[in-house]
Amino acid sequence: MDTDVDVLVVGSGPVGATFARELHEAAPHLTILMVEAGPRLTDGVGANVRNLDLEDRRCVQRRATAWTGQTTSDTGRADGHLASRPGTFLVRTADVSGDDQTGMPAAAMSANVGGMAAHWTCACPRPGGSERIAFLGAAFDKAFDRAIDLLNVTNAAFPATEASQRLLQKLSTVFDRGRPPDRRVQPMPLACTPTGQSLPHWSGVDTILGQQQRLTIVPDTVCRRLLHRDGLVYAALLAGRHTGETHTVQVRAVAVAADALRTPQLLWASGIRPPALGKHLNDQPQIVSALALRENGVTTPPGPARETADRRDLLTGVLWIPFHEPDFPFHTQVMQVGTTPIDVPGAAVLDRPVVTWGRFTTKEIRPEDRVEFSDTDLDDFGMPRMSIHYGLTERDRATITRAKRDMVAQAEAVGDFFPGSQPRLLPAGSSLHYQGTVRMGQSHDGASVCDPHSRVWGFHNLYIGGNGVIPTATACNPTATAVALAVIAAGHLTAKLER
Ligand code: FAD
The missing domain is CATH 3.30.410 (Cholesterol Oxidase; domain 2)
Incomplete structure (x- = not known):
């Protein structure tokens, strides 16, 4: 693995892939390292496993989550208990005999090359009315057009x-x-x-990446911490998921696209804790x-x-x-x-x-709906253990x-x-569309984590991506919107690096 790269991308889902593709397309000479906490599931880079034959698919899906010991099911339930969907695992196993709308018991995530988009069902609607991020104006529509191009979206499926x-x-x-x-x-x-x-x-992440040449993807590697000084991230601490072996990579910039629950987790672990971090958690x-x-x-x-x-x-x-x-x-x-x-x-x-x-x-957005992280307990990836506080x-x-x-x-x-x-x-949590935890804002007023270019307030070279950046109450599937926001962010980052 390189010890010195232009850009580190954390997370290999569609949003991380969008950063990589856009950076590469605009500035092919940049070196880009992508780290992914989970394993590679297929030969293609982050291909959608739904294209596999049923038997191979089941096998790959089992491999993705076998380590959790959890049951998965297409219907979200098994033996009267909550189950995660194939390819995902629950944040915590919970019996939902009580109020299943409190604490988001169905919250789930994926950890594999391609992220959740190795398993997703590909609906890419355009947000409308109050779902849209008004302050982005026409820039959002342009970026959304690029997103549907990257994802290969069609109405004639x-x-x-x-x-x-x-x-x-x-x-x-x-x-x-x-x-x-x-x-x-x-x-x-x-x-x-x-x-x-x-x-x-x-489509999967392979669709987004296209013929990306200068990207190195390292699976089973967790970014444990970003090292920073005076608003500049200068290095990242990486750890082998299974070996625990750590090493440091020097970076010119970082894009964290580690989903709506783990992007704030990495920021928290790195001592980057703006007041809005993890708050305004918003499920559909x-x-x-x-x-x-x-x-x-x-x-x-x-x-x-x-x-x-x-x-x-x-x-x-x-x-x-x-x-x-x-x-x-x-x-x-x-x-x-x-x-x-x-x-x-x-x-x-x-x-x-x-x-x-x-x-x-849509869900009414409140700061008290939030994901919190422990300063003492670690999860299976060696990251601060999370707890979710959430209600209707x-x-x-x-x-x-x-x-x-x-x-x-x-x-x-x-x-x-x-x-x-x-x-x-x-x-609660069944939608798999968690938003708001690292939300975008128009001004640095404490109610948001990043600016309209998805750059963390107070940082020169730290960008974030994913559904967590979306600040509005949406009802539509959010991935294409998150990809559009990453298109805007990557454009800004490229311009900075090229300057
Ligand atoms: P993810 O795809 O979750 O990828 C994040 C990656 O980051 C993960 O692989 C994770 O392991 C990695 N990571 C996390 N922390 C670290 C770390 N510290 N170091 C290294 N790596 C890390 N959305 C839609 O819009 N339409 C749909 O129709 C739709 N259907 C879905 C159906 C299913 C069955 C599933 C599972 C999801 C569906 N989704 C859908 C949701 C969609 O897949 C997600 O919105 C999308 O994948 C989010 O992209 P992302 O890149 O932000 O995060």
Whole structure:
């Protein structure tokens, strides 16, 4: 490993990859070292494991989290307990017999090359209205266009079928009135390449990196601490995950893209503790349900053989009902499936096409919703142990009640809920879309961690990235937004380094 690099990128998820790609493209001579706490899972650099055959995929997913001893499950539950989704592990194992909205019991993370994007489902909607970071103005739209380019986002992931067109029409009748064209019901923008077959090729970090030449990725290596003086990070302490062996690398700049929980963890461990660090933690309350469509005869009925498949492979299309204020402060995904990725009693024998009808709502942002770090206890990676303090407000509960009620009323146009599959709120943390913990702000007023270029306040060469930087209450899937913010940050960093 180099002992002297231009830029150290911490974390190999889509945001770390965006820093690497953008820096390389703008200044190919820069040396970039990327460290990743977890292992390499596939031959391709951070490829999406959903492109693998089922057996290989299961094997890789098990390898990603076997060390935790936790159970994973597509439905988020196993044996009556919370389980993380394949490829992720829970921050802490918790029994949610009590209030599953307090303390964020379903909070989870990935540790592998490619980050969560080795496992993600690739929805990349554009934020609208109050989801947007107003002070970034047109710069955000330009960066978002670049993000969808990097992620290879398309609205044509699935071939249109008679059934999908009919569903689109039905939903449009219910939702489109009063919306501008770009906020009407439409196929979900998905990060993938259509293949002409039933399933597309899903994007991962390999898609973002492209043919990146001068990047070294070192797996199983934890960045334990950033060494800094007078607002300049000059070195980083790296440790072998399994060997514990440490060494120091000299840097000209650092980009920390270690997710919304571990980016503040590294800053904390490094003694960089601005007042807003870890605060304003913001998850998206997630409501799920499943419907049998009323029209029959188009989708193959689910049969017993399919039950052994990864149910996400049974997708035949995803529709998007965009967030649109004031009437619809929700983000809705309608997934057409042969059978369903959530537990639906009776779905396996029902001979009608199924859609899952899921909704994210916004959360009221409060500083007291936060992740904290211990000064004495360490986690499995040798980093300060985290604890999460989190709860819903009265306003959140009212928003969730409204979201559920509207789902029931609006579903009427489409089909019938399966018994037991009426809209239900998942345990807090289920969305995997944690935001706000290293939030961006317009001024250095103590309520934010970084400036509009994602540079940590008070530092010349320390940039951060990921969903944690997003300061607004969003309902849409956040990764494309986080990638867009990293595009802006990388542009700023390149200009500084080149000066
Ligand atoms: P991550 O992808 O989490 O990567 C961070 C990496 O940093 C990790 O690999 C971690 O090991 C590493 N790291 C942490 N600390 C250190 C350290 N100290 N030293 C070295 N390395 C470190 N989002 C969407 O927008 N749309 C979707 O449809 C969607 N679907 C999803 C479905 C699933 C099943 C999952 C698991 C996630 C999904 N997500 C989705 C979430 C999406 O994957 C994340 O938003 C995205 O990956 C975040 O990117 P990131 O680079 O900020 O962080």
